[in-house]
Amino acid sequence: MAPHPDPWPAPSRPTPVDATVRLPGSKSLTNRYLVLAALADGPSRLRLPLRSRDTELMAAALRALGTRVIDAPDGDWIVEPGPIRGGVDVDCGLAGTVMRFVPPVAALADGPVRFDGDPGARTRPVATGLRALRDLGVEISDDGDGRMPFTVHGRGEIPGGRVEMDASASSQFVSGLLLAAPRFDRGVTVVHRGDPLPSAPHVVMTVEALRDAGVTVDDCEPDRWTVDPGPILPLDVVVEPDLSNAAAFLAGAMVTGGRIHVPDWPHHTTQAGDHIRDVFDAMGGDVALDRDGLTVTGPDRPSGLDVDLHDAGELTPVVAAVAAVADSPSWLRGISHLRGHETDRLAALAREIEKVGGRVEVTEDALHVVPGPPRPATIHTYADHRMAMAAAVLGLAIPGVLVEDVATTGKTLPDFPGMWEAMVAGTAPA
Template structure:
């Protein structure tokens, strides 16, 4: 049985639809990648079989499933009630080595599986797609070695490397500089219950990006009966134990909803996302506040979030340090705004699938825009944009930002729309459904 059954995203060049509004759309988006991969890992080390319902089926989640299977965990698809693919039944087992884990482009896989591999009996080779081998892993390698794990990286401090698992990790106190990615913290915390004495993790860096993702990790552990405390800022203590098996429903991916909701600001009208959770640790939960500051009217009724726009977009100053993954969408809106925008707190997104700051600035300038790279952000001055190629740089969020700009700028061509399969293989289908909702009489160029 294949790791996932999602419909493959189209590949190759894709001309972003240029449209006139206003919109009147109601959509659902697939499950959260961040929650799916956390719950899959915790289910794999739980005290019995568990079920993950409405999970994301994408390249990243498929990589996690394949990684767990390579370590001896049973993952089987079964009929579900969701709109985007089957549920997943996970059967824990003894973690075994002797295999290879290909992380693809998935940061959650490379940072979450590395500590888990230390608990396996035998060697585990971790590698990744050639476009992801640059992603930082040194902090994780250093922390694992401090915990007594044998890691053979040939001095590169990066993928590929081999973890020589001995079936257990003692645990205890470890210090780590997770300034480059909060995933280093989350990866260690997720595996920590199975360490012999648990874990006392101390972050030593000056900054820690994307705290909502760490809060998400703590919440998923707590829901499975694992005690996590915070003795002080940048410190976490996880008690040793076995996570409880359970049935877990995955929330929609709120960050993947961002370009669809942002389209209401670009074209006017309204876009609603169904299934919006009452509360969430996802960074995308801050979208209502952020889009409101950019000029949207935001309303919630039950589990439906609605964003209304007039086609006019404000500029402003935004510190996006908690929600760096939303920066590409905000940059797309800023390029179409009525005043300059300054975005800070996102230096860490230079280390994602691509240097997102450089890529966004370069892509905008190629279309006639004015964008200045800052040390930890970007400044955009609105200008008359023209069509042209919008390189995706192997990055799903770059591709969706190009689609957003293309709503107002004719002739924007994303060079590889298939990058959206990383977290949202249904992107082009949902985008077409979004534009099909325009008021009768509006036209698409």
């Protein structure tokens, strides 16, 4: 994989794109399956997993804790559980799933496990998860501010039971407890108390992954989940394509009036990224899902829209980029929780869209995007993969856009720039 210049000249396209883009596996599913496989009763096989910085960090974290994660020649991961050991360090990078899913696993270790990550990770919220573990009897050392670095003092077991938390900053706090809960002595009942849970489909994804592994989960009551203690069956699963990563490529059709086909788009999925079909339909796209996959054909110019992205917040940067070149203003609502992602995405999107000529009003939980006369600019990405993908979408529609640190897209999609350039040139592999 050849290095790309920094800043990266985002290719523009005055004519419609027409390409088939095949996406690697879902980060969200890959990392959930890795955790379950590490806690299972025997070896598992993950077929077509995503290999990106976030998933490699998860694999490395589980290896540090005693799990064998084996690179198969065909690209699969074979996961062989082992005794969970302490006395190790875990590098979270900037991966929310690592910093929120692995501490409950570390609490089952036989000694201390220290967590740290990139400088930006020290500003991401983890206090809710640490507080919940403390409420369940786990000893945790930190600097008193509920942020990294922190140390989980594993004692080989967690009694479990009922715990209440305010997970309105991230649904990953709920998922992290649920994934490890079958190994708690009494399982766990998690009750969310607070504002509506963001990205709720990701918790549904966690529950379905647990059930796939034979775990009993009761989610009949809103904001309440009970996981019974018991075995976790080994997995043999094919990981779905990452639909959130697909959104940027589909946006290429929307901003050029072109056509993008993504093979193997699932007809039934728990991925929040599937919501992009409704969003681009509302913005004037022709969206067709058949047995071969998803095809989006863009309009002459996308329409503005008013949409609630509370359950699919990761789509916001790409949708905002399309809105910035639409024929009318847009409201993107329900996204206050994006202030706690890799960066404050609301402030970052406002700042960068205004560089290319748009106007953006930031409210408590929304962005009001008003398109304006486009102009070239250098887009800062804040070490945020979604911001870099949004910048590429802007550059496709606006000549002269430079993207700083496009390599940050490797967090969830290796060689995004190469795939993007191939799409624009019409040479993306089918």
